[in-house]
Amino acid sequence: MDHQEIYFNQDLETMSQDEIISRQNEKLKEKVRYVVANNAYMRELYAKAGVDANDFRGIEDLDKLPILAKANFRETYPLGLCCVPKSEIREMHMSSGSTGTPVVMPYTVADLDQWAECMARCLRMSGAQPGDPMQIMPSFGLFNGGFGMYHGARKAGLFVIPTGSGNTERQIRLARDFNTRVFGAVISYTGRLIEVMEKMNVELPSLRIGIFGAESVTHAMMEKISARLGIEVYNIYGMTETGGVGTLGMDCQDHSGIHVWEDHYYLEVVDPVTKKLLPDGEVGELVVTSLTREALPVIRFKTGDLTRIVSREKCACGRTHVKIDHISGRTDDMLIIKGVNFFPAQVEQALLEIPGVHSEYQIIMEEKDGVNDIRVLVEAEEGVTGYTVEKRLKERLGFSPKGEVLPIGTLPRVDGKAVRVVRKKLD
Numbered sequence: 172m173d174h175q176e177i178y179f180n181q182d183l184e185t186m187s188q189d190e191i192i193s194r195q196n197e198k199l200k201e202k203v204r205y206v207v208a209n210n211a212y213m214r215e216l217y218a219k220a221g222v223d224a225n226d227f228r229g230i231e232d233l234d235k236l237p238i239l240a241k242a243n244f245r246e247t248y249p250l251g252l253c254c255v256p257k258s259e260i261r262e263m264h265m266s267s268g269s270t271g272t273p274v275v276m277p278y279t280v281a282d283l284d285q286w287a288e289c290m291a292r293c294l295r296m297s298g299a300q301p302g303d304p305m306q307i308m309p310s311f312g313l314f315n316g317g318f319g320m321y322h323g324a325r326k327a328g329l330f331v332i333p334t335g336s337g338n339t340e341r342q343i344r345l346a347r348d349f350n351t352r353v354f355g356a357v358i359s360y361t362g363r364l365i366e367v368m369e370k371m372n373v374e375l376p377s378l379r380i381g382i383f384g385a386e387s388v389t390h391a392m393m394e395k396i397s398a399r400l401g402i403e404v405y406n407i408y409g410m411t412e413t414g415g416v417g418t419l420g421m422d423c424q425d426h427s428g429i430h431v432w433e434d435h436y437y438l439e440v441v442d443p444v445t446k447k448l449l450p451d452g453e454v455g456e457l458v459v460t461s462l463t464r465e466a467l468p469v470i471r472f473k474t475g476d477l478t479r480i481v482s483r484e485k486c487a488c489g490r491t492h493v494k495i496d497h498i499s500g501r502t503d504d505m506l507i508i509k510g511v512n513f514f515p516a517q518v519e520q521a522l523l524e525i526p527g528v529h530s531e532y533q534i535i536m537e538e539k540d541g542v543n544d545i546r547v548l549v550e551a552e553e554g555v556t557g558y559t560v561e562k563r564l565k566e567r568l569g570f571s572p573k574g575e576v577l578p579i580g581t582l583p584r585v586d587g588k589a590v591r592v593v594r595k596k597l598d
């Protein structure tokens with residue numbers, strides 16, 4: 172086999188943790204001064220919290236800085252958190268609205284390059300090589316998925332096939348005709364791809380790599396997709412507030428956690444309620460600081476995403492950047508039924524253990540007179556019964572939602588992020 176490039180930026184991806192921490196400290200000090208100097212809202216926020224940017228000493232003082240939330244974006248919509256004049260902005264993206272808050276992210280030329288660099292590192296980490304055809308299937312638009320993969324694929328020298336979302340039959344025909352080697356997609360879209368491939372009776376033997384993200388996914392689902400498509404599946408992570416898909420990172424070929432690009436981002440995992448820093452290994456809410464962004468560097472942004480630090484040791488892949496666990500859910504996704512807390516991912520995990528169950532499911536939360544009731548709708552092959560589903564959910568979740576089995580193809584298919592939880596109010 173030809174020589175394979177496994178790093179996009181070997182020096183930076185493999186530098187020692189000491190070197191990483193020393194850079195992070197420098198950049199943190201610099202960014203705190205920068206936002207205070209260039210943004211009136213941040214200046215006031217820090218003044219109110221008694222923070223003097225000139226005295227700020229880096230990581231050791233981080234907990235003195237107020238935490239930013241989506242509410243700060245809402246209050247300052249559209250560009251009140253931006254640190255550069257509008258004439259310096261070259262592109263913008265906006266969150267897909269899962270939580271209903273408009274989050275606008277402006278990019279300077281340098282920010283677009285930073286995004287492309289982070290994304291290109293992810294692509295190379297998956298084994299994608301210059302010239303490899305990559306089909307980019309998230310939408311191109313305000314959602315950051317399509318353009319983020321595009322900027323990164325360009326930088327990594329791939330052959331870009333920018334199909335965008337939808338038109339699944341055409342996606343499959345193009346993948347066959349151009350021997351697509353890499354698929355980039357919102358993870359739940361893979362269910363649709365597989366269904367349509369089966370209907371068309373097409374296999375894709377050139378396909379090797381799936382770069383999937385944007386939603387919580389269980390290991391069971393990743394394995395299922397990987398086995399069915401015969402490809403290596405990667406979990407890519409990013410969000411509008413950090414600059415989009417791939418900015419935070421992805422898992423490597425060792426699949427032992429998501430490497431986060433620590434020369435660009437500083438991470439804290441905190442208790443979701445008290446916001447106190449948690450020890451490595453404990454699950455909490457991820458708080459992120461952008462160290463290198465120009466137009467809108469977030470400082471201590473609470474993501475709502477739940478994860479834990481898996482390792483800070485050098486990885487089998489040679490990279491030294493911290494590894495975090497797959498995102499198990501969002502703080503605002505947590506469901507409470509009869510005093511039991513759980514996340515949609517736990518339902519997914521339980522469902523996928525049942526033979527014959529497909530990847531499409533929906534959790535219907537019905538509220539009547541202040542009492543929540545829950546039904547789980549799932550597509551499955553003949554022979555799987557509501558009773559089987561209820562029994563498994565009871566074993567795994569500790570209570571028994573009503574299970575309803577539907578024929579394959581009944582639940583709505585969406586082009587973007589899947590709608591797993593539907594809340595209804597009954598009167």
Ligand code: ADP
Pocket residue numbers: 266267268269270271314315383384385386387388406407408409410411412474476497498501
């Ligand atoms: P929205 O908040 O409207 O969904 P974004 O498009 O910015 O807007 O989505 C970012 C969010 O998507 C993250 O905060 C996280 O909750 C989720 N997300 C993105 N990638 C992943 C991933 N690989 N695993 C789990 N969740 C993810």
Ligand code: ZN
Pocket residue numbers: 423424425430486487488489490
């Ligand atoms: Zn690794």
